[in-house]
Amino acid sequence: MLLDEHNSKLLFAASAIPVPQGAAVFPGEEDDFAPGYPLPWFLKAQILSGGRGKAGGILRIDDPADFPAKARKLFSREIKGESVPFIRVEPGEDIAHEFYLSLSVSRRQRCILLTCGRQGGVEVEKQGAENLLIQKIRLPEGPAPHQIRAAFFHLGLDRERFRDFAGFLDALFRCLLDNGLLLAEINPLVLTPDNRLVALDGKVEMDDNFADLHPETEVYRRREHAAPEENMARDAGLSFVRLPGWVGLMVNGAGLAMATMDLLNFSGLPASNFLDLGGAADQKRMETALELLFGDTRVKAIFINLFGGILSCEKVALAMQGALGGTSPKKPIVVRMSGKDAEAGLKILREMDGNNLHMAADMQAAIAILDTIRPADAAPVDHPAPLDIPLGPRPAPTDWRSDAHFLIGADTPILVQGITGREGQLHTRLMQEYGARVVAGVTPFKGGQETLGVPVYNSIAEAKRHHDIGASIIFVPPRMAADAVAEAVDNGIPWTVCITEGITQHEMLAAFERAEGSPTRIVGPNTPGIIVPGKTKIGIMPTMPFMPGPVAVFSRSGTLTYEVADRLTRAGIGQSICVGIGGDPFIGVDFVDLFEMIRNHDQTRAVIILGEIGGQAEENLAEYVVRTGFDKPVISFIAGQTAPAGKRLGHAGAILEAGGGIQDKLETMGRAGFAVCPSLEAVAEATKKALK
Structure with a gap:
């Protein structure tokens, strides 16, 4: 959740961070506005994109009589495609010096970064290598005394300002920690002539997972910054992003949704939106989804693409039947269903x-039908053709040796954390039906009970006194899931699989720091888990797409795992082995870790x-494969190639940052000898060639 400047400063002020006086003014209020502070005033357009100063989004007022006209001028302005829903009015501030200060979550470095600059302002990163000092901060401790001193000396503040600066930085860190912030940026941080430190401008991004867990943070969200359909989708729990095409898209699972979006765009049938139903496509969600797509005049046809894994296609069809109320759809709808209960679901729809x-x-048949529906006035949306890179030569041999092994099998004893909850019981039963050896469960204060024939304990420490544990699986709500991971780590469980999604990034960062040096391999969070076909599963993967064989599947997406396994099996x-490494920005076991384990896996x-x-x-992974001479063929598919820059699509890990490197990603993989498949259709054929 990105906050505008006004709400960023409200959050700062609530955290005892000094900010200028300021007031929000909305259209229609400009004639009656009379602030109680002296001139000059600065009128600042409140938008979410940067660069508003250069775009004329900040105006100075020296005469109160000029205020209404200048305010209306800002309200009528569009800045970087954004309208201005309201403005913030501040008095001028005397400035002795401007600095830069921020705390941010770094996905690449897996930590909090403290960045300070001797000069603030626009393009601060281009003001020379000597301007910025960047330090890694540990959670939950925060900046160490020596790091505070280093920042202070870097900025060149007078000695008597040290206590004030240390207090300011501590307040900023507490603001970050207490509000689940991914970014707390002050640019500029100003020193006034009377030696006050003031956050003259602010930019805040809050973890969406934290916001979902703390409804009180909703006061900082301005719905005016989002389109009506985006607010409507969010209220219904749908992941929705508007795109420039004419085919409305409705899919279950972010990975499959991105792959379907790419397929449409590459086929010259541009998607008008990204809409992920998730795993709960009930009638209410289906009604909202259809209302969104029927009400959008740009949408000329709708493609519903579902793979039933955990989700039942039959239940989706019933929800769709109820949402349509027995009437014919207002716009053409093309439905493709596969996986769990697909035939039953299609039968319901055919009878409507x-x-x-x-x-x-299948998906190709859906594309053919959509092509016949193409409106004559449909505007083309250009997308580059997908890369199709055939399997290259294996990397040059090296003397690399690995002692790592993948040792999960039919005999692995499994502990279920959260076994007495609804999800825990459901998936424990499904794991048992597949043959998984579930020996114990843990739910605090439920020790001494038995669930599905499995003894329940109050803690892992208690369970370990009675059982050998080879792996644990976590079905614990987001507020407690990071602690559940830490409990598995502290008890030395060899593998722990965290199914839970929606965990705040701060908490997982702290859990991973705690796990450093531990023998525990953490899979996830936000993962469908592990399946060794024909032997065991530790997760929520449906079993029907899988069968034993020679190909390992490692994935960042649950729905793509099921989709590809089904295509391979057919x-x-x-x-x-099939492992979902998780879709969150911070995960445990990654592709490189898994490759290291299967180097010596003769079955793969x-x-x-x-x-x-x-x-x-x-x-x-590509760098690892080349550096270590990994000698097994690698086939790959990357979803989301046509995603708009800077938009989050579904789970938190799927974001293409502005100016992002999808082309570089694909080419890097190709140079490492990977087969880079242009579509899901190509994966099975490329794999068949690799096995010859």
């Missing part, structure tokens, strides 16, 4: 009265990597 309802056997290609002859935009996981 609807000339505008089309069933497709092509007669089985799987040796080839590896499939299912990646996404954002992050460096795939590039890091």
Whole structure:
């Protein structure tokens, strides 16, 4: 959640960080505005994008009579495509010096970064190498005394200002920690002639997971910054992003949604939106989703693409039937269903009265139907053709040796953390039905009970007195999940699989810091888990797409894992190991860790990597493969190639940052000898060639 300047300063002020006086003024209030502070006043357009000063979004007032006209001028202005919903009015501030100060969560460095600059202002990073000092901060401790001193001396403040600066920095860190912030930036931080430190401008980004867990933070969200349909989708728990095309998109799971968006865009049928139903496509969500797409005049047809894993296609069809109320859809809808209960779901839809309802056997058939519906006046949206890089030569051999092994199998004893909860019981039963050896469960204050024939303990320490534990799986709510990971780590559990999504980034960073040097391998969070086909599963993966075989599948997306496994199985290609590494920005075991383990895994002859935009996981893997001479063929597919820069698509890890490097990612993988598949359709064929 990105806050505008006004709300950033309200948050700062609530954290005892000095900010200028200021008031919010909305359209229609400009004639009656009479602040109680002296001239000059500065009128500042409140938008979420940067660069408003250069775009004329800040105006000075020296005569109160000029205020209404200048305020209306800002309200009528559009800055970087954003309208101005309100302005902040501040008095002028005397400035002796301007600095830069920020605390930010670094995905690449897996820590908090404290950055201070001797000069603030626009393009602060371009003011020379000597301007910025960047230090890594540990959680939950915060800046160490020596780091505070280093920042203070770097800024060149007078000695008598040290106590004030240390207090200011401590307040900023507490603001970051107490409010789940990913970014707390002050640019500029000013020193006034009377030696006060003041946050003259502020930029704050709050972790969406933290905001979801703390409804009181909603006061800092301005709904005016979002389009009505985005607010409507958010209220319904849908992940929605508006795009420039004409095909409305409705999918379950961010990975499959991104892959479908790419397929549409590459096929010349541009998507008008990204809409992820998630794992709870009930009638209310379906009604909201259809209302969004039916009400958007840009949407000429709708593509519903579902793979039933945990989600039942039959239940989705019933929800869709109820949402349509037995009437024909207002716009053409093309439906493709596969996986769990797909035939039952399609049967329900076929029996509905609807000339505008089309069933497709697969994704390619859906594309063919949509092509016949293409409106004559549809404006083209240009996208570069997808890269299709065939499997290259294996990397040159090296003397690299690995002692790591993947040792999870049919005999692995499993402990379920949160076994007595609804999700814990459901998936414990499903794991048992697949043959997984669940030996114990943990739920605090429920010790001594038995669930599904499994003894329940109050703690892992208690369970370990009675059982050998090879792996734990976590079904614990987000508020307590990071502590559950820490409990597994502190008890030396060899593997722990954290299914939970929605954990705040601060808490997972602290948990991973705690796990440094530990023998525990953490999978996730926000993962579907692990399956060794025909032997065991530690997770929530559906079993029907998988069969034993020679190909390992490692993925950042649950739905893509099921989709690809199903395609492989239909092509007669089985799987040796399938692991979802998790979709969050901070995860435990990554692609490199898994490759290190399967170097010596004789049952694995080839590896499939299912990646996404954002992050460096795939590039890091490519570097590892070349550096260590990894000698098994690697087939890859990356979802989200046509995503708009800077938009989060679904889970938090899937973000293509402005000016991002999707092309570099794909080319780096190609140079490492990976087969880079242009579509999901190509994965099974490329794998078959690799196994010859």
